[in-house]
Amino acid sequence: MSEQARKTAEALEYLTGFGNEHSSEAVPGALPIGRNSPQRAPLGLYAEQLSGSAFTEPRTHNRRSWLYRIRPSAAHPPFTRVDNGALRSAPFTEAVPDPNRLRWNPLPAPAPGTDFLAGLWTLGGNGDVTQRSGMAIHLYAANADMTDRVFSDSDGELLIVPERGGLLLRTELGLLAARPGDMAIVPRGVRFRVELLDADARGYVCENYGQPFELPNLGPIGANGLAAARDFQAPVAAYEDSDRPTEVINKFCGNLWSATYDHSPLDVVAWHGSHVPYVYDMRRFNVLGSISYDHPDPSIFTVLTSPSDTPGLAGVDFVVFAPRWLVGEDTFRPPYFHRNVMSEYMGLIEGAYDAKAEGFVPGGGSLHNMMSAHGPDHETFDRASAAELKPQKIDDGLAFMFETRWPITATAQAAGADHLQRDYDAVWQGLQRHFRG
Numbered sequence: 001m002s003e004q005a006r007k008t009a010e011a012l013e014y015l016t017g018f019g020n021e022h023s024s025e026a027v028p029g030a031l032p033i034g035r036n037s038p039q040r041a042p043l044g045l046y047a048e049q050l051s052g053s054a055f056t057e058p059r060t061h062n063r064r065s066w067l068y069r070i071r072p073s074a075a076h077p078p079f080t081r082v083d084n085g086a087l088r089s090a091p092f093t094e095a096v097p098d099p100n101r102l103r104w105n106p107l108p109a110p111a112p113g114t115d116f117l118a119g120l121w122t123l124g125g126n127g128d129v130t131q132r133s134g135m136a137i138h139l140y141a142a143n144a145d146m147t148d149r150v151f152s153d154s155d156g157e158l159l160i161v162p163e164r165g166g167l168l169l170r171t172e173l174g175l176l177a178a179r180p181g182d183m184a185i186v187p188r189g190v191r192f193r194v195e196l197l198d199a200d201a202r203g204y205v206c207e208n209y210g211q212p213f214e215l216p217n218l219g220p221i222g223a224n225g226l227a228a229a230r231d232f233q234a235p236v237a238a239y240e241d242s243d244r245p246t247e248v249i250n251k252f253c254g255n256l257w258s259a260t261y262d263h264s265p266l267d268v269v270a271w272h273g274s275h276v277p278y279v280y281d282m283r284r285f286n287v288l289g290s291i292s293y294d295h296p297d298p299s300i301f302t303v304l305t306s307p308s309d310t311p312g313l314a315g316v317d318f319v320v321f322a323p324r325w326l327v328g329e330d331t332f333r334p335p336y337f338h339r340n341v342m343s344e345y346m347g348l349i350e351g352a353y354d355a356k357a358e359g360f361v362p363g364g365g366s367l368h369n370m371m372s373a374h375g376p377d378h379e380t381f382d383r384a385s386a387a388e389l390k391p392q393k394i395d396d397g398l399a400f401m402f403e404t405r406w407p408i409t410a411t412a413q414a415a416g417a418d419h420l421q422r423d424y425d426a427v428w429q430g431l432q433r434h435f436r437g
């Protein structure tokens with residue numbers, strides 16, 4: 001953590017809009033006009049295309065950026081394998097898929113000197129990295145900046161949800177600050193380094209192997225509502241002109257590989273395109289819900305979705321439970337009891353969640369796998385069944401969910417973790433029989 005990083009984060013400027021064809025130059029004249037690859041790029045820069053989708057994908061899904069950089073990414077020695085630490089990837093085969101409801105306390109504090117990359121710890125996931133399908137859930141706990149090393153993930157895009165401590169993401173396309181309450185996306189293959197804005201940092205990561213996240217369609221909701229495209233903020237170009245050796249750690253098909261460049265690879269002076277990182281303040285989410293009766297399905301809280309080939313069936317949805325009013329008449333207002341074909345991982349950024357009286361804590365998480373029976377805990381059920389139904393503001397928490405089409409298999413470290421709550425089932429014990437037949 002440095003005062004410099006905090007000052008830098010305070011002063012950041014952004015480009016706005018989701019999925020835009022942005023362009024930005026840190027030095028005037030660095031972007032070629034009217035073509036992508038002139039015979040000689042301006043200012044002696046190298047032109048390089050970074051493709052996040054196949055060249056031929058429809059425009060709505062096409063993601064690529066053109067980078068104008070001091071040296072091309074290709075100028076590097078061979079990558080060699082390095083230890084994967086606590087990172088794991090799909091297919092997840094260490095443990096058998098578990099139909100039980102699972103809940104974890106926050107990760108233990110990391111050893112001194114743990115940076116964001118070293119602090120990543122995989123909880124589980126599904127799919128197959130080599131098929132570009134599925135997702136992984138990671139947590140991170142860090143207390144040091146990444147110095148002289150950058151990370152890039154060939155296996156997927158990273159959706160980062162800080163729970164404690166702010167992050168300064170120095171990416172190839174520029175800088176983003178992500179603090180608790182924000183979510184950030186680093187697209188597949190984009191190199192970045194994380195500095196801490198506070199003494200330590202903790203949070204969640206969804207590694208999306210599948211199609212990049214996009215805004216959900218709104219259907220009958222209309223042209224506005226949920227997350228607004230204009231609230232997504234992309235960086236402006238910012239580059240490092242440094243000849244310090246810099247290690248690039250590349251996650252490729254589940255393993256970490258390292259090559260040391262003889263310069264900083266964050267040397268992009270200008271760029272344009274749609275394959276860009278961005279940050280979104282989840283408190284800007286326009287929460288819609290029932291103003292008559294019944295508890296709506298949480299798909300109404302979808303911020304971003306990674307579609308699959310089947311319309312309406314997400315590889316993974318990112319859903320936020322933000323402050324809102326509950327006004328439903330003759331309604332059991334908290335989340336209902338349910339069993340869901342989709343698998344639900346939930347995390348808590350602050351405060352409390354309306355389905356759980358206790359035990360679901362900031363930095364912790366719960367996994368309700370395909371078809372597992374869950375819902376309000378005993379205490380919540382009793383309270384909500386008897387509550388006077390006056391308008392009620394739920395404003396003491398911020399929770400989120402990664403909801404995915406395939407069951408989530410925990411890693412061995414998650415299944416055997418000391419911070420796994422071995423008595424989680426007890427929250428549903430003692431629910432009384434009230435049947436009057």
Ligand SMILES: O=C(O)Cc1cc(O)ccc1O
Pocket residue numbers: 295296297298334335336338340344355368374375401
């Ligand atoms: O299980 C959960 O808490 C998530 C959830 C919330 C909700 O409002 C309805 C269904 C659902 O799965």
Ligand SMILES: [Fe+2]
Pocket residue numbers: 338340344368374375
């Ligand atoms: Fe659920």
